[in-house]
Amino acid sequence: MVNRRTDAVMLAERAASFTRRSIKTDAKVAGLRLAMSMVDLTTLEGKDSPEKVRSLCRKAMAPYAGTLPPGQISGLPTPPIPPVAAVCVYPSMVGICRKTLSGSTVKVASVATGFPSGQFPLDLRLRDVTAAVDAGADEIDMVINRGAFLAGQYDVVAEEIRQTRVACGDAHLKIILETGELETTDNIRRASDLAIDAASSVGTVEDGDIFIKTSTGKVSPAATMPVTLVMLQAILDHYLATGVRIGMKPAGGIKTAKSALHYLVMVKETVGDAWLTPSLFRFGASSLANDLLRSLVKAMTGNYMARHDFSEA
Numbered sequence: 001m002v003n004r005r006t007d008a009v010m011l012a013e014r015a016a017s018f019t020r021r022s023i024k025t026d027a028k029v030a031g032l033r034l035a036m037s038m039v040d041l042t043t044l045e046g047k048d049s050p051e052k053v054r055s056l057c058r059k060a061m062a063p064y065a066g067t068l069p070p071g072q073i074s075g076l077p078t079p080p081i082p083p084v085a086a087v088c089v090y091p092s093m094v095g096i097c098r099k100t101l102s103g104s105t106v107k108v109a110s111v112a113t114g115f116p117s118g119q120f121p122l123d124l125r126l127r128d129v130t131a132a133v134d135a136g137a138d139e140i141d142m143v144i145n146r147g148a149f150l151a152g153q154y155d156v157v158a159e160e161i162r163q164t165r166v167a168c169g170d171a172h173l174k175i176i177l178e179t180g181e182l183e184t185t186d187n188i189r190r191a192s193d194l195a196i197d198a199a200s201s202v203g204t205v206e207d208g209d210i211f212i213k214t215s216t217g218k219v220s221p222a223a224t225m226p227v228t229l230v231m232l233q234a235i236l237d238h239y240l241a242t243g244v245r246i247g248m249k250p251a252g253g254i255k256t257a258k259s260a261l262h263y264l265v266m267v268k269e270t271v272g273d274a275w276l277t278p279s280l281f282r283f284g285a286s287s288l289a290n291d292l293l294r295s296l297v298k299a300m301t302g303n304y305m306a307r308h309d310f311s312e313a
Contacts, residue, residue, distance in 0.1 A: 015225035098136030116216035158198035192234035211247035222252025251284025
């Protein structure tokens, strides 16, 4: 693995440039709909309950429960506001999601491997993965052991990723780097390359089988545009070398529809249109969904609705 250097100043300037693109009405609505279809609705709290998870699943399938009158924009697909990409929960709630989401396009994702610390013994972390997959998870969000990575134990981290991918079976794997704890953009680039290479060394890899993900949402800072840009550059280099498209998931801290559009511009201009699909790009930001809803309803009806007009789950 080549240890690639990064330029933090240039990353920040390049990332900022994506926020200055002008997006007009039709393109904006298309972008908002696309962003909604890329959201992973998530609940990862100690107070999670079966009914809360069922409610989140219902919102995932039909993000807006109200009736949309004829508005300013015609010719939108049906439904005008699409379902989200996935619901992400702890392994104990996967079975409830599987049953509630049956027949829908929404995927069931589960965190595992000692989330969020990644510090559990490896055998426990792998059993965590197996339990979630056996319960019906389509996707596993694993977290790397940042302590081992920062101690320079790269072979240890790589082997844990390989074993986790084996434990996933047919489920797709998202590898959380927890970039807020990696300290430098050089480390983030190295962790991105390590994660992609390790996971790709197991079995056959097709487009979207593997994602790299910024954060657990439990550490600040979480997703930022410069960090996501570093990771997208790693993804692009891997694609140019192998022809395989790795997915990307910024998670935590993305709260507004405007920010989501900026991220989509960055994806388009960095890795290309092929990544503008939920099978290759996701937002791990549940609070983002309601701001996307507000913006979509405004575009369709001409009226802004209050935040409390939308359910949290």
